[in-house]
Amino acid sequence: LGQMVQPMRRVGIYVPGGLGAYPSSVLMNAIPAKVAGVAEIVMVSPPSSEGERLAVLAAAEIAGVDEFYRVGGAHAVAALAYGTESIKPVDKIVGPGNAYVQAAKRMVYGVADIDKMAGPSEVLVIADNRAHPEWIAADLIAQAEHGSGDEAAMLLTPSASMAQRVAEAVETALKTLPRARQVEAALVKRGAMVVVNDLNEAFDLANQIGPEHLELDVRNPSRWLPKVKAAGAVFLGPLTPAPLGDYLAGPNHVLPTGGAARFASPLGAYDFLKRTSIIEASMGAIAALGPTVAHLARMEGFEGHARAMELRNGAANGTGAGRSRNGKAKNQLAKSR
Structure with a gap:
């Protein structure tokens, strides 16, 4: 028994456009594919009213993208x-996108493979009473500014005072933010500040939500890490905001969203590999296993399976071509003809 592990031949990477340019998403999608040994990397990204995003084109060249098509949305996935x-x-489609892109990926699964549901963006912050409200406000805003309007930004804290101070800090920060209207709309739609009884309750809720980004702005954050059961990426301590992971920390920023962190993982080189099982039997193996295989086949109602096994079993036992149970194989085969 063995396995052949091989790279996929041709994959498609979706790079969002909309209000922003995302050279970082080009790198996060294409580099793991290259590491895995994918032969052809095809990139799609929606056009912009601002013209070509040169940083995106440069990232595609650096990361080794082979083809680039200026098309986006659900029709690009199709x-x-x-x-x-x-x-x-392509053989597989990966990358983040808005709700329409993710719905399209779900619909084409089976024709091509997909990585996961990756978007719209989410952040959940668990904070105690020693956290910096201005920093938390900045992190909530950071994930809400992507532009789809469906981004989620949540705070869980046992401190009512902290929740109030963060709310005030958000209002202050929005006064000077270039995309304040879009961010405010996203926060109104899918923003939340929840005062919990204690940090244990906060982690229980976080595990039910399964956020894309989980920030632990608490004392001794590593002590709480074993409580995390569902999150795309965990950011420990006040000095580690989600944008660090979005760009340069190292782990991939293509992460499961919409609760998919309960069963899905960040994008990596392993997502571009496929496994093929290898099986080879000896005479000894056939002699030992053949009767059991035939018995199981008949239990399931598959006489053809059983006979295919018994032919080999007869050869392994030195009885020629072998006969089915009660010696009826030849007569039954003649009748079927």
């Missing part, structure tokens, strides 16, 4: 999965 006159289909 093009990657099914192919068009100009875009050949």
Whole structure:
């Protein structure tokens, strides 16, 4: 028994556009694919009213992207999965995107593989009474400014005073933020500050939510890490905000969202590999296992499976081609003809 582990031949990476340019997403998607040994990397990204995003093009060149198509949204996902006159289909589609992109990925799964539900962005902060309210406010705003309007930003704290101070800090910060209107709309739609009884309750709630980014702005954050059961990435301590992971910390920023952290993992080189099982039997193995295989096959109602096994079993036992149970195999085969 063994395995062959091989890279996928052709993969598609989705790089969001909208209000922002995301060269970081190009790198986060393409570099693991290159490390895995993918032969062809195809990138799609929606056009911008501002024209070509040169940083995105530069990142694609640096990361080794082979093809780039200026198309976005659900139709870009469909093009990657099914192919068009100009875009050949891919084996797998990866990358973050808005709710429409993620819905499209879910719909094409089976025609092509997908990585996970990765977007819209989410952050959940667990904070105690020693946290910096201005820092927490900045982190909530950071994840709410992506532009889809469906981003989620949440604070769980046992301190009512901390929740109030963070709310005030958000209002202050929005006064000078370039995208204040979009951020405010996202926070109104999917923002929350919840006062819990204690930190244990905060972690219980966080595990039910399964956030993309989980920030632990508490004393001795590593002591609380074993309490985390569902999160895309965990950021320990006040000096480690989610934007550090978005850009340069190292672990991938393509993370499970929408509660998918209960079963999904960050994007990595392993997502671009596939495994093939290898099985080879000897005469001894057939002699030892053959009767049990035939018995199980008949239990499930598959006589053809049993006979295929018994033919080998007969050869292994030195009885020629072998006969089925009660010697009826040849007669039954003749009748079927």
